[in-house]
Amino acid sequence: EAGVTQSPTHLIKTRGQQATLRCSPISGHTSVYWYQQALGLGLQFLLWYDEGEERNRGNFPPRFSGRQFPNYSSELNVNALELEDSALYLCASHGRGSYEQYFGPGTRLTVT
Amino acid sequence: ELKVEQNPLFLSMQEGKNYTIYCNYSTTSDRLYWYRQDPGKSLESLFVLLSNGAVKQEGRLMASLDTKARLSTLHITAAVHDLSATYFCAVRGGADGLTFGKGTHLIIQP
Numbered sequence: 001e002a003g004v005t006q007s008p009t010h011l012i013k014t015r016g017q018q019a020t021l022r023c024s025p026i027s028g029h030t031s032v033y034w035y036q037q038a039l040g041l042g043l044q045f046l047l048w049y050d051e052g053e054e055r056n057r058g059n060f061p062p063r064f065s066g067r068q069f070p071n072y073s074s075e076l077n078v079n080a081l082e083l084e085d086s087a088l089y090l091c092a093s094h095g096r097g098s099y100e101q102y103f104g105p106g107t108r109l110t111v112t
Numbered sequence: 113e114l115k116v117e118q119n120p121l122f123l124s125m126q127e128g129k130n131y132t133i134y135c136n137y138s139t140t141s142d143r144l145y146w147y148r149q150d151p152g153k154s155l156e157s158l159f160v161l162l163s164n165g166a167v168k169q170e171g172r173l174m175a176s177l178d179t180k181a182r183l184s185t186l187h188i189t190a191a192v193h194d195l196s197a198t199y200f201c202a203v204r205g206g207a208d209g210l211t212f213g214k215g216t217h218l219i220i221q222p
Contacts, residue, residue, distance in 0.1 A: 035210075043200065099143055099160045105154045
């Protein structure tokens with residue numbers, strides 16, 4: 001069974017640009033979570049999508065947004081990039097009735 | 113607001129020794145997770161603890177949960193170098209997103 005996949009692996013953007021990160025959950029999983037792991041700030045919950053809807057978001061500004069597609073894959077968009085957005089962005093998925101959250105390999109975003 | 117505190121944040125130990133990492137959380141939760149992260153890598157799930165008194169073991173790692181004390185422990189028995197990594201505990205808040213501790217950076221020296 002394939003795990004959670006994320007693309008791209010690395011992304012370099014300049015301040016003010018937009019970044020788009022993608023995540024494909026494990027087959028059969030309907031929930032996708034996004035987390036940010038920034039140096040000095042630890043792992044923070046960003047967004048939760050389930051069945052195509054945004055169910056909750058963490059304490060992040062509206063320029064962090066995303067969506068979930070009918071095939072349950074997800075996209076995270078970060079607009080008006082700031083230097084402090086540089087981080088490892090992790091996606092996780094879990095299936096209905098399961099307690100586990102399985103993490104993908106992450107996308108490392110660097111903002112210069 | 114849910115807070116998760118791990119200690120110690122940094123631990124250097126010798127092979128063959130035993131040690132325990134502690135994870136305290138501030139509000140009631142029904143799930144506690146332990147993850148391992150190697151440098152530059154993603155998170156690997158170690159344990160999910162669901163009920164008071166739950167104990168799970170895998171190899172040299174054993175995790176336990178005391179929901180009344182809001183405390184989980186990760187015990188390492190007879191440490192080996194391969195266990196060097198950063199270990200995170202995480203607690204599910206009300207909105208399903210996990211709240212993580214700051215992580216324990218563990219170095220095991222020969």
